[in-house]
Amino acid sequence: MKTRIQLILSFLPLAVLLAVAYLWPVFSNVRASFHDDGGTFVGLQNYSDVLTSYYFTDSLLFSLKVSVLSTVISMVLAIILALALRETFVGKKLAVFICQYNLSIPRMAAAMIMLFLISQTGWLSSIAHWLGLTDSAAQFPFLAYDSRGIGLMIVFIWKFAPYICMSVLGILQGASLEFEHQAATLGIGKVKRFFHIILPNIIPATAVASILVFAASFGDYEVPAILGSAQSRPLSVMVYLKYLDPHLRNRPEAFVIMVLMTCVLMAVIITYWLLVTRRERGRR
Amino acid sequence: MSLSFLELENLSKTYRGNAEPTVQGLDLRVAEGEIVVLLGASGCGKTTILKMVAGLEPHDDGHIHIDGELMDGVRAEKRPIAMVFQKALLFRNMTVAQNINFAPRLNRSMSRSELAAKTQEMLELMQLEGMGNKRATQLSGGQEQRVSLARALMTNPKLLLLDEPLSALDAELRVSMRSFLKKLNRELGTTMLFVTHDQEEAISLADKVALLFGPSLAQFGKPEDFYTRPATEQVARFFGWKNLIAAQQDKHGVRCGLGSFVLPDCAPYNGTVTLAIRPEAAIEVGSGSILGTIARAEFLGSHILYTVDCNGVQLELSLSKRHEYAPGSSLTFNLDPSLMWVV
DSSP: OOOHHHHHHHHHHHHHHHIIIIIHHHHHHHHHHTBOTTSOBOTTHHHHHHHTSTTHHHHHHHHHHHHHHHHHHHHHHHHHHHHHHHSOOTTHHHHHHHHHHHHTSOHHHHHHHHHHHHSTTSHHHHHHHHTTSOSSGGGSOOOTTOTTOHHHHHHHHHHHHHHHHHHHHHHHHTHHHHHHHHHHHTTOOHHHHIIIIIHHHHHHHHHHHHHHHHHHHHSOOHHHHHHOOSSSOOHHHHHHHHHTOSSGGGHHHHHHHHHHHHHHHHHHHHHHHHHHHHHHHHHO | OOOOOEEEEEEEEOOTTOSSOSEEEEEEEEOTTOEEEEEEOTTSSHHHHHHHHHTSSOOSEEEEEETTEEOTTOOGGGSSEEEEOSSOOOOTTSBHHHHHTHHHHHHTOSOHHHHHHHHHHHHHHTTOTTOTTSBGGGOOHHHHHHHHHHHHHTTOOSEEEEESTTTTSOHHHHHHHHHHHHHHHHHHOOEEEEEESOHHHHHHHOSEEEEEETTEEEEEEOHHHHHHOOSSHHHHHHTTOOEEEEEEEETTEEEETTEEEOOTTSOOOOEEEEEEEOGGGEESTTTSSEEEEEEEEEEOSSEEEEEEEETTEEEEEEEETTSOOOTTOEEEEEEOGGGEEEO
């Protein structure tokens, strides 16, 4: 039997790694957000500057819109895709492989691929012109660099829907299927099975995957840097711009935005955790 | 009380990617109110048959009729069946009562008062009185399976399909659940198709047993038929006919190295046959006309299994402890024709 000291020692490498790679940078970031560019403690002044600035609210709302819509649409598509992939059909293995492979494509590459695909001079525009649907490239919808963030959402959905799908598929092919069969033999129809059996079974895994997707799209820099518009910038781009601002006095704002972004993500995770805890308590 | 019957006609199924069929040309008729047990080793297609009857698995060929209605292509939820699986598959977030009335509650097929009364009736029938408000997670294995059974019976199925529902239970509970199922069958008259790999379970529960070897039906009949009239050597071996001896059959009877026997129930045949003799067939021990030498004795608690060499023919005979013989000693006996059969 391991002694208490042995247990602490075995946990120590992980604790050190967490402290150095995660906690220290977060702590440094939070500390910097309360100081000016010269290192003087300024209290909440930087926060006040950011929260009352002309750009922050727009940027926050844009980030939230893109990440929430990307997450919700990815989630819905992932469930539809997983239900389809659960069935037996010719080419199923290839379809599953593509979904799995999609995860390994870097977001930078995904953004570039989408740029070639959906920009006004991209492949889709050329195909539309070739089919006679448009007279010129300018008539093709403005999807890349657009201020509504459609291009960004397309990339996030393309990148993340297969990821959520893989999480859901495992459950659909396992425990959920047994309960669905049970319900079917009790005379429960397809629609009721979906809402009463499938959804309750996949919600926990979908929620966890969706939180990761929300976090990844909310904090992503590469995709908006390539496909984003100068009129609508997400918080991640604002952080970078503020950090590289030639006026060094603006740099603390970058730290403040990072802290606020972390707070948004923490709020989402805590809300989810509270919901799960309440549900589990209800079950007991 | 529900009345129904099931007819499987030339039913076949080959899974994608499998060269061999899982079920081939299966014909089976189940009468109203009967318990028919599908018996066979793991992987012989028993569960596939049940799933095809349930509508959970499409069949490639053949037809399924339930209560005279053709079920081909009918979705599971539209069939007049209910199924109990190996796992109880209770909904963890619900109480026992909510689990039991799950289907009529969701389908709104009963009024509130009707639902409450029927749920209570099921709780009593399953000997689960006072447990309706318990969480599904608070039940023992046997209670879980009874709730699962109640949930299935709540839908008033014409046919109840049971896929090894007792296999996860301990030995004592299995025996009591078997009696419970038989009692339910007698009280409700529900036709049951039960799958198991356990021979004892099949025999104790079934009105009729369908024994499957590979994709086809090896024998279908009353449990005692398997002990008195096995259809093939394979069936005979499966049901403990330890002695299978080459013999000649003609209109006078069956001749082998042990002598001549008249087996009136056997179909007439002229030629070489296999004579099957049950180990319990030895009678008139110590005074019979067949002489043998004990080659081996194995004590099996309630009886002793002797390997007896009778003029070159090896027999395995099960004798009570009253007849104790040491290896090498001689033994005389006769054979009871009612425990012999030609296959």
